[in-house]
Amino acid sequence: MPLSLPADPPRARSLTGVVPQLFEALDGRSEWFAPATSAVILLIDGLGAANLAARSGHARFLSQIGTKRDVARTVFPSTTATALTGLLTGAPAGEHGIVGYRARIPGTDAVLNQLRGWDTDGLPLEWQRAPRLVAQRPSFAVSKAQFAGTGFTQAIMGEAEFVGVADLTERAERAATLAAQHPGSFVYLYMSELDAAGHKHGWQSEEWIAALERVDAAARALDTALASGTGAVVTGDHGMVDVPRHRQVLLSGGDRLLDGVELIGGEPRMLHLYTERGRAADVRDAWEASESGRSWVMSRDEAIAAGLFGPVETAVRERIGDVLVAARAAVAYYDDREADKAPQNMIGQHGSLTSDERIVPLLRLGAFA
Numbered sequence: 001m002p003l004s005l006p007a008d009p010p011r012a013r014s015l016t017g018v019v020p021q022l023f024e025a026l027d028g029r030s031e032w033f034a035p036a037t038s039a040v041i042l043l044i045d046g047l048g049a050a051n052l053a054a055r056s057g058h059a060r061f062l063s064q065i066g067t068k069r070d071v072a073r074t075v076f077p078s079t080t081a082t083a084l085t086g087l088l089t090g091a092p093a094g095e096h097g098i099v100g101y102r103a104r105i106p107g108t109d110a111v112l113n114q115l116r117g118w119d120t121d122g123l124p125l126e127w128q129r130a131p132r133l134v135a136q137r138p139s140f141a142v143s144k145a146q147f148a149g150t151g152f153t154q155a156i157m158g159e160a161e162f163v164g165v166a167d168l169t170e171r172a173e174r175a176a177t178l179a180a181q182h183p184g185s186f187v188y189l190y191m192s193e194l195d196a197a198g199h200k201h202g203w204q205s206e207e208w209i210a211a212l213e214r215v216d217a218a219a220r221a222l223d224t225a226l227a228s229g230t231g232a233v234v235t236g237d238h239g240m241v242d243v244p245r246h247r248q249v250l251l252s253g254g255d256r257l258l259d260g261v262e263l264i265g266g267e268p269r270m271l272h273l274y275t276e277r278g279r280a281a282d283v284r285d286a287w288e289a290s291e292s293g294r295s296w297v298m299s300r301d302e303a304i305a306a307g308l309f310g311p312v313e314t315a316v317r318e319r320i321g322d323v324l325v326a327a328r329a330a331v332a333y334y335d336d337r338e339a340d341k342a343p344q345n346m347i348g349q350h351g352s353l354t355s356d357e358r359i360v361p362l363l364r365l366g367a368f369a
Helices: 015-026 051-052 060-062 080-088 151-157 168-181 194-199 206-225 278-292 302-307
Strands: 038-044 071-072 101-105 111-113 137-143 161-164 186-191 228-237 248-251 261-267 272-274 295-299 323-327 332-335 361-365
Touching: 015 186, 015 228, 038 080, 038 137, 038 206, 051 361, 060 206, 071 186, 080 194, 101 161, 101 272, 111 194, 111 261, 137 151, 137 248, 151 272, 161 168, 161 194, 168 206, 168 228, 206 261, 206 332, 272 278, 272 295, 278 295, 295 302, 302 323, 323 332, 323 361
Parallel strands: 038 186, 038 228, 137 161, 137 186, 248 332
Antiparallel strands: 071 361, 101 111, 101 261, 228 361, 261 272, 272 323, 295 323
C-alpha cells in the first residue's frame, strides 16, 4: 500500500532553493527575488509559519511583512542539522548526508549527534558531502560567538568569515553593515534563541513569546539598517510542536517494539530504527500495527521512493534507518533504557512531517520586498 503523506502548500518554495536564488539575485538572474547588491538571510531557528501565525500579536513586524502564502517547505527530517546543511549547500539530505539529528555511521555500532559529533566524536568534515555555497562569493556568518570554529559551522560555512555578536539587535545591525561594506556579498544571520526557549519551555509558553518579541524587534532593526540595494530574507529551519510529558512514549526493556531493533537514531519525533540483520520487515510491521494511528511508519526503501530525502547517494543510504517512525500526533518517542533522562524534559519538539514542523515563513526585506 502506498504511503499517505501530508501535502505541502502549493506555493511553498523549497528551503534548499533559497540561498541559490539569493546568489542568483546578486547577478540579477533570480526567479524568486529582485536584483540586489548584497544579500542577507536571517535564519530564526525554530520559527514555523503556524507558530508565527498563532502568536502574530507578539511579532507585529514579521506578521505585517508577509502573507499566508509567503512560506517555504523545510527538509525532512525537519531538524536543524539537516535543514541548515540543506539551506547552505542547496542540496537535499540524500546528497549532503546529514540525514537527521542522530545517525548511524554505516558499518559500525556508533550513532552520533550530527550537530556536535564533529567536536565530541570526531566526525570528519567530509561527512558533510555537498559543496558549500558560500565558497562562491565573499560570505559572512553572524551568530553567537560560541558557534565560532565548531565542526558543524565549519562543515556548512567553512569559507565564510565568522562574526560573533551576543545581542540580537546588534547582531542584525552588524549583518546589515557587513552587507553594505562588501557589495556582492552574502551574509548568513543566525538566531538560535527562539528554538532554545521552545525546547525548554514549549512554544506556547510565556518564555517563547518573550523570545519571539526579541527576534521580531531584531528583524525590524535589520530592515531599518539595510542599505539601499541590499536584499534580505527571513525564514526558519523548522516549526515546533509541544509534547507534554504525558504524551511521551517511553520504550523500555522488554518492549516488543524494540524486538529486532539494534540501534535508535534520529530524534523523538522522527526515529531512525537500525535493525538486526533480516529483521527490518518484522520491525516495520510491529510499529505499523502499534503506532500507525499516531505516526507514519515506513521502511528505508519506502521513504526513499517517496522522495523524502531527495536523491539518495549510495554512501548515504545506510545512514538512514532501516525503519523510520515520524510522529503525526503530538507524541514523542524516547528510549527509556538510556541513562541520561535530560532529553525527556524537552517540551517543544520537531523533526517530523506535519505542516506545523515543515512549513516556515519566507519573508522579504529591502531590495527583495
